[in-house]
Amino acid sequence: MADRSESSTPNAAVRVWLPIVALAWILPGAGHILQKKTTRGFLLAASVVFMFLFGLMMRGAFFEPMGGDLLTIIIYYGGFIGNIASGVLYILAVALGYNQPDVAGHVHDYGTKFLVAAGLINVLAMVDAYEIAVGKKS
């Protein structure tokens, strides 16, 4: 738990917020729960986890970094960053062998977007956990 007098300064020490943000990345919602924002933490965790699980169940594809023209780079690197932002969910899915090829079909397409969106929601949760840790929010 961050010390209030220390964390409310504009340049709060990295050691105050970095462990919280790192935990919030690895375990969605954990950054809030660690700071005693339990309800918000569980709601964010549920949003990220269910979004990710629906993405898997719709057989969405993970992005992999790919070079090429500018649009290709933005889409594939952006998608990859969105995927890894899900933390342990992405790591577990890859480690357990989930490897869905990118195939045509609206369900697969929605699944791919759900997998990226889960990571982007977790990025919002990480930013919120950071703001709580440095005293910008309660």
Added chain:
Amino acid sequence: MPKVNLSHLEAALLFALFTSIALGIVTKKTDAERIHYGLYCFGAFIATLFGLAWLMKLGHG
């Protein structure tokens, strides 16, 4: 892992639900504001969904 086949509407509603919960939580400072903004976002998603659907239908003639 079971496979689910959702329609466009079902997938869009689920997306709107989860995203609205997260936006409500991270953007406002009190619980009342969070609930209000979450519901507003969900309503905005639904309105946009149906608005764009009608636009595409009418655009196709």
